Amino acid sequence: MSTALLEVKQLTVGYGAAPVLHEVDLTIGEGQIVAVLGANGAGKTTLLRAISNMLPITAGTAKFDGIDLKPVKVERMVRHGIAHVPEGRGVVTELTVEENLRLGGLWRKGKPDLDEVYDLFPAIANRRNHLGHQLSGGERQMLAIGRALVAKPRLLLLDEPSLGLAPKITAQIMGLLRDLRDRTGLAVLLVEQNVRSALSVADEGVVLNLGRVVTRQKADTLADDADLRHAYLGF
Incomplete structure (x- = not known):
């Protein structure tokens, strides 16, 4: 360390x-x-x-x-x-997946690069134009983490x-943390x-x-x- x-x-x-x-x-x-x-x-x-x-x-x-x-x-x-993803998968349900992700990079100059997040989470890449309330619990958690990662x-x-996720989704998220x-x-x-x-x-x-x-x-x-x-x- x-x-x-x-x-x-x-x-x-x-x-x-x-x-x-x-x-x-x-x-x-x-x-x-x-x-x-x-x-x-x-x-x-x-x-x-x-x-x-x-x-x-x-x-x-x-x-x-x-x-x-x-x-x-x-x-x-x-x-x-420092990026904080609180308990509860807090996404803006009235915005699309892509709009939520762009919120994570608002403070940076220029357009944020979302491709890396989409590569990490293919499930939300396929739903980038869907509203937050249309996502499953696992997809919302991926979106919340992805939005935090956009800020680098x-x-x-x-x-x-x-919390509340299927074991398969939990394993995917934990594996992602180790990979990152x-x-x-x-x-x-x-x-x-x-x-x-x-x-x-x-x-x-x-x-x-x-x-x-x-x-x-x-x-x-x-x-x-x-x-x-x-x-x-x-x-």
Whole structure:
């Protein structure tokens, strides 16, 4: 792993007066996939939302390539190289596939190159003129990820990409993440309830419990740790 691309130190975040994350430390390097795992309510989504400044940081810091993210506005995160795909496959259902993808590149000069996304996701390439509401759940997830990739991020924050999807589509998306990491050096911070899928593509796994980091281990080591899996991951 290279020097840290994302460095989170002693991060404390909450909703109102109630803290959800407690002094979380996390690093991710160029070209690394880190899976954030834990039960519902562990603070996984809150972590991503804090990094992208959708939630205010109460204490601690989050730095990207040495830049303090706290003063960076949410809408400018993509200019710094961070793309966030939230849970729920958020696409603009009234727009076509191609119009959704072009939204991802609005901040760049000139027309965004969509061919790479279409090559990655042939299913949506064949439906580029269809409206968002006409897509299946898997196609919407592909579109949401594709729109993020149009921005050419260095770090992708990906929240529950397999939620509600068939195993075949989940495997396709996980394989894509590994391929992008290998080909482009994209770093991915992956929140995922499907622990086996996440660990199959991640380099490392971080386990959260009640807003605190319980452990960080290599993905294959974590997958083999039966006691920890039973205690915190439910399998």
